[in-house]
Amino acid sequence: MNRSFFPALPALVLLFFFFLFPVVRMLGFSLEGGSLDWYAKALGEGLYLRVFWNTFEIALLVTLFCLLLGYPLGFLMATTTPLWATVGFIFVLLPLWTSVLVRTYAWMVLLGRNGVFNRTLIDAGIITDPIPLLHNFTGVLIGMVHVLLPYMVLPVYGAVRRLDPAIVAAAEGLGASNWRIFWRIYLPLTLNGIFAGAVIVFVLSLGFFITPALLGGGRVIMIAVLIEQQVRETLNWPFAAALSAVLLVATFAVYALAQRFTRTEPAT
């Protein structure tokens, strides 16, 4: 390597002391007394495996809904007039600039038994009893999809924008209907964007804490919520560290798998 890494030194020092060092320390905690007992507990007991499974299930569903909502939105923003694209950006980015905590409390106000949704539906006479939307799976899902949607919309927007308009025009000129242009041209050529967005959303979902903690109300336990409980309530730091290590490895595995997939895909 002949290029100097000197300009990157401050960042490297920062990463070393505030990221790498704590991570290694944490791994040290998890191997307390030189045994793998805490890992055996994390991966062996049904209760904790269920939490892992729960976490993956939620992450998968969040990714799916982000895709279903985010692709059309990103696509429209990339193909509409600049004015509408700007409006779209404001709606997508404004939440991103707002604190997750604020947004999650806002959802609590909206989704509660006496929240805006239930009140409106009851007042309109559509339902008589409030629908349970808060402190359950549905609430967590709604909140997480909302928080993570921009991470799907932006890569999709980028992928569609990068597509050469002449390619679309060529397809049109060769006799393709809008429907076929979408399926035969846009979709395959924006797969990379979809994939990038999906990986970001999935990976972020795996470690999500605030939204599931508040909207799940202690009844929807994701792995990050469990770790926090171990640290704060049971003061079982070694076990919390082991759970964190498993989450870290799982996240890396997902990421590595995703990398492999993108590499075999034709570059656009």
Add this chain to the structure above:
Amino acid sequence: MASGGVEGSAELRIDGAAKRFGEVAALDGVSLQVARGELLTILGPSGSGKTTLLKVVAGFEKPDAGSVKIDGVEITALPPARRDIGMVFQNYALFPHLTVERNVAFPLEMRNVTKAEIARRVAEALALVELAGYEQRLPRQLSGGQQQRVALARAIVFNPRLLLLDEPFGALDRKLRETMQLEVRRLQRRLGLTTIFITHDQEEALVLSDRIAVMNKGTIQQIATTTEIYERPANDFVADFVGESNIFHGTMSGTGVVTLEGGRQLRVSTSAVPGKRVGVLMRPERFASGGINAFAGEVVESVYLGTSFKLRLACEDGLELLVRQPARGELPAPGARATFGIDPDAIHVF
């Protein structure tokens, strides 16, 4: 396609096409006709409106006024997908995720042609552009010239009624460009395809076309055969844009005599009446040493171009002349005195 194809090819007619973008008139009442099997080149500088005209024909742009007809049937409002026009884009616009075979099959698939028929016609089209054996390659695995051939095969495989070529040779190096030009010309003739070719390169236009339409500022300046455009341009713009030229202005001062601004008199052969304001075009290669209509002066610049010398001559009366002479003997050095003359028949008056 293999059977000669002329029966599928059509006649195009554009009447009074106009298109404005804000303040700018990209097309200002353009009318032209392309005969069945003809290759018409639309030649013009960038911003002349030639690309807008092409988009109007292809259906990517709706004209504000005027009509486009194929074989007498109006298609002005028809979407591009339903026009049956084959088009080769500037950068080919091949589908990067599809193989050569699937790229060429695309327009046939869109027309719900049977699988066996698609296979037969794709093979035929690829053979025609000499790309048999490249079926399974992806576009990025091909050279620029090969990509161009794929684009061409894709544009003709469905027997289009019209073929549009939008500056297709711009990205190729000179040698390859010349090969491809001749190949496109040969293919176009063989298939009898009515073709519109867009370019800003006047040399290319001369090589390829049956007729050339020279465009500037949204209007057609002249539409004529290649020799007509070169030998007898209609105005300053065409004379200047196509080929090298010496253009002067003056007044007919007698039968067969023009008095240029500045006083010099030239003998010309034209039927223009005395008193008329005229433009005079003298092509640099039409000069000879000495003789009638003599221009004497000092060589101010001389360039050796292999087959010819290119000289700039400053005459005593202030006229500057561009002269090309066959490269024989010594290249006249700057500062040398020389006299060139030009035959009255070689001077075009407009």
